[in-house]
Amino acid sequence: MIKLTRIDDRLLHGQVAFTWTPALGADCLLIANDKASKDSFLKLTFGLAKPPGAQLQIKSLTETVAFLKDEKSAHLKILLLVTSVKDAAFLSGQVPEIKSINFGGIRGKEGSRLISKAVAITEDDVVLIKELLAGGIELEARQVPTDPKQLISTLI
Amino acid sequence: MLLSSFLIVLIVLFGHSEDFLGTTLLSRPLVLGPLVGLALNDFSQGIVIGATLELIFMGNIKVGAAIPPDVITGGVLGTAFAILSGKGPAIALALAIPISILAEMVISGLFVFRPVFNKKFNEYAEEGNYKKLQRLHILSGLLKPVLMGLITFLALQLGATAMKSFLDRIPSWVNTGLQVAGNMLPALGFALLLNLMYNRKMAPYFFLGFILAAWLKLPVLAIGGLGLIIALILTDRTVSNPTGPGDEPDSTGYEPDNTETGASGPGGEKTPALSGNTIRHLFFRSLALEANFNFETWQNTGFAFAIIPALKKLYPTKEGMSRALKRHLQFFNTSPYGSTFILGITAAMEEQNSRDKDFDEDSINSVKLGLMGPLAGVFDSLFWGTLKVIAAGVGTSLALKGNVLGPVLFLLLFNIPHLALRYKLTFTGYHAGTRFLQKLAQTNAMDKLTSGAAIIGLMVVGAMPATLMSVKTSLTIGASPQGIPVQGILDQIVPSVIPLALTLLVYYFIKKNIKTTYLLLGLLLAGFLGSLVHIFA
Numbered sequence: 001m002i003k004l005t006r007i008d009d010r011l012l013h014g015q016v017a018f019t020w021t022p023a024l025g026a027d028c029l030l031i032a033n034d035k036a037s038k039d040s041f042l043k044l045t046f047g048l049a050k051p052p053g054a055q056l057q058i059k060s061l062t063e064t065v066a067f068l069k070d071e072k073s074a075h076l077k078i079l080l081l082v083t084s085v086k087d088a089a090f091l092s093g094q095v096p097e098i099k100s101i102n103f104g105g106i107r108g109k110e111g112s113r114l115i116s117k118a119v120a121i122t123e124d125d126v127v128l129i130k131e132l133l134a135g136g137i138e139l140e141a142r143q144v145p146t147d148p149k150q151l152i153s154t155l156i
Numbered sequence: 157m158l159l160s161s162f163l164i165v166l167i168v169l170f171g172h173s174e175d176f177l178g179t180t181l182l183s184r185p186l187v188l189g190p191l192v193g194l195a196l197n198d199f200s201q202g203i204v205i206g207a208t209l210e211l212i213f214m215g216n217i218k219v220g221a222a223i224p225p226d227v228i229t230g231g232v233l234g235t236a237f238a239i240l241s242g243k244g245p246a247i248a249l250a251l252a253i254p255i256s257i258l259a260e261m262v263i264s265g266l267f268v269f270r271p272v273f274n275k276k277f278n279e280y281a282e283e284g285n286y287k288k289l290q291r292l293h294i295l296s297g298l299l300k301p302v303l304m305g306l307i308t309f310l311a312l313q314l315g316a317t318a319m320k321s322f323l324d325r326i327p328s329w330v331n332t333g334l335q336v337a338g339n340m341l342p343a344l345g346f347a348l349l350l351n352l353m354y355n356r357k358m359a360p361y362f363f364l365g366f367i368l369a370a371w372l373k374l375p376v377l378a379i380g381g382l383g384l385i386i387a388l389i390l391t392d393r394t395v396s397n398p399t400g401p402g403d404e405p406d407s408t409g410y411e412p413d414n415t416e417t418g419a420s421g422p423g424g425e426k427t428p429a430l431s432g433n434t435i436r437h438l439f440f441r442s443l444a445l446e447a448n449f450n451f452e453t454w455q456n457t458g459f460a461f462a463i464i465p466a467l468k469k470l471y472p473t474k475e476g477m478s479r480a481l482k483r484h485l486q487f488f489n490t491s492p493y494g495s496t497f498i499l500g501i502t503a504a505m506e507e508q509n510s511r512d513k514d515f516d517e518d519s520i521n522s523v524k525l526g527l528m529g530p531l532a533g534v535f536d537s538l539f540w541g542t543l544k545v546i547a548a549g550v551g552t553s554l555a556l557k558g559n560v561l562g563p564v565l566f567l568l569l570f571n572i573p574h575l576a577l578r579y580k581l582t583f584t585g586y587h588a589g590t591r592f593l594q595k596l597a598q599t600n601a602m603d604k605l606t607s608g609a610a611i612i613g614l615m616v617v618g619a620m621p622a623t624l625m626s627v628k629t630s631l632t633i634g635a636s637p638q639g640i641p642v643q644g645i646l647d648q649i650v651p652s653v654i655p656l657a658l659t660l661l662v663y664y665f666i667k668k669n670i671k672t673t674y675l676l677l678g679l680l681l682a683g684f685l686g687s688l689v690h691i692f693a
Contacts, residue, residue, distance in 0.1 A: 018536050018540070052610060146672055
């Protein structure tokens with residue numbers, strides 16, 4: 001069961017390990033990222049940051065889809081982490097269980113604009129966001145679980 | 157009055173300068189309260205009010221870029237008005253909460269505004285002018301204390317008289333009600349902590365802490381000590397894994413294959429070019445990491461500011477310096493407590509880069525960015541999730557009795573481990589680099605550390621409702637003077653059961669996703685009304 005799908009370009013860090021994981025009661029942190037899945041250095045560092053009591057899976061996007069569709073993952077309480085709106089949109093297209101996406105942190109880059117304290121999006125993101133909204137997916141921005149939910153539809 | 161308001165502005169300035177002073181918790185109400193007390197000639201009242209506020213804001217933590225209510229401005233002003241009006245902690249609370257929420261909005265505004273300077277920072281980097289870059293980092297960092305000091309000054313000048321006459325007019329029954337309400341609020345702080353630490357597997361430790369405090373009346377420090385012993389015993393037992401013992405980074409002589417990591421961390425065959433003194437400078441400068449925090453590039457200028465002593469030694473040419481500065485103005489954000497490890501590794505990689513023409517410059521940033529998130533996860537949970545909780549538990553329990561050792565112990569318990577580790581990590585990062593991480597990963601040390609820390613933290617949180625909260629019922633069975641007080645019966649069965657029940661109830665509501673503001677108002681209302689109809693006292 002996916003407890004939360006979160007876009008966060010730092011993937012696993014303080015807010016995730018130390019506020020979201022306990023608040024959700026998650027027992028599986030699933031990092032879905034093509035780059036991280038091939039980078040042994042990143043794997044090493046994420047392994048260190050893993051909160052106690054939860055398992056850590058680092059998979060490519062396609063492996064993630066297979067993992068989520070597998071019966072065996074059904075009993076896990078999964079916190080799914082991706083770095084970009086694009087990856088989140090891809091996964092939500094493949095995995096119908098994703099009904100809601102949390103925008104945790106996307107740093108600013110060339111051509112992006114800040115829509116909430118920690119979330120900056122590009123025009124390409126806006127297109128994807130509109131598609132997701134049209135598909136009935138809830139999109140909300142929160143850095144930590146105790147933040148009030150800000151709906152992305154009101155921010156763009 | 158003029159002198160004391162000047163002193164109070166200074167205290168706010170000092171509190172907000174914490175961003176230059178290593179996030180050492182100098183700005184917590186527990187520490188600033190006594191200072192306000194000193195400024196207003198009521199030291200012991202300052203200590204008690206500071207401790208009361210600390211309890212309420214206990215679950216209020218700063219992690220990542222999530223900005224909590226500004227307890228500095230709110231706490232200092234609330235304490236000041238409470239002492240001036242002679243109305244005590246309840247008034248401090250009633251003022252501190254709204255003021256801190258308002259002040260947080262101002263600070264968020266500043267964090268949105270600061271990226272305006274980023275263009276300037278980039279220009280200076282382009283010129284290789286590290287001096288100007290440093291200066292701007294400091295100046296922009298000073299904006300926050302100065303701005304909040306100014307706001308405090310205005311609030312005192314314009315509001316003090318009106319506030320005092322308003323507070324004087326508050327009838328005593330309102331004050332009593334507020335006091336009871338204030339006594340209930342720590343339940344929210346404790347529940348927020350529980351929300352971070354509690355799970356079914358760890359539940360026994362919470363209740364163990366409660367039992368030790370409620371029945372055996374052990375002080376918080378003793379419970380923390382017991383927790384440490386239990387954690388050591390339990391984690392030691394789980395160590396017996398095939399990789400063998402060895403928490404100590406240097407004890408086993410293990411030399412992993414360096415080429416395997418992909419990230420070419422600081423390699424083996426080299427004599428360090430940077431002196432111990434330079435590395436020490438990195439540590440000292442890391443204390444100002446958060447000074448120019450902003451919502452676009454976060455701690456980037458803080459990192460550049462901190463690494464400059466190394467860059468100065470490594471890049472004598474303007475061109476080299478410029479490239480390096482630009483590299484380190486990229487987005488950065490990590491836990492300040494572990495930041496020096498990344499600084500050390502970065503210094504070692506910069507050193508390699510300065511020697512080796514073929515060195516891949518991009519790898520420096522990819523290691524930095526790769527480490528910042530995970531290390532923040534580790535250090536935020538250790539320091540905010542455990543050490544701060546223990547230090548605050550011990551500190552407030554003493555300070556509530558007016559004992560000045562409270563704030564002192566609070567700072568020492570947190571900062572001795574913090575600064576010692578932060579200092580050491582600068583050198584570990586520089587000399588051992590990624591090899592150190594591989595070793596950590598191999599020995600399972602991190603897992604042991606975090607689960608051990610969770611045990612201690614949860615035991616201390618369990619002790620909190622029993623030692624730090626005093627909500628009693630004034631109900632009696634039978635008609636009043638002869639009636640049997642219900643509290644007496646409760647005390648014989650489960651002492652401190654009301655604080656415990658309140659804490660668990662609030663925790664339940666947090667789990668049900670009820671907003672914290674509602675919970676805060678709900679507790680205030682329950683306490684206030686409960687006091688009016690004589691259920692609570």
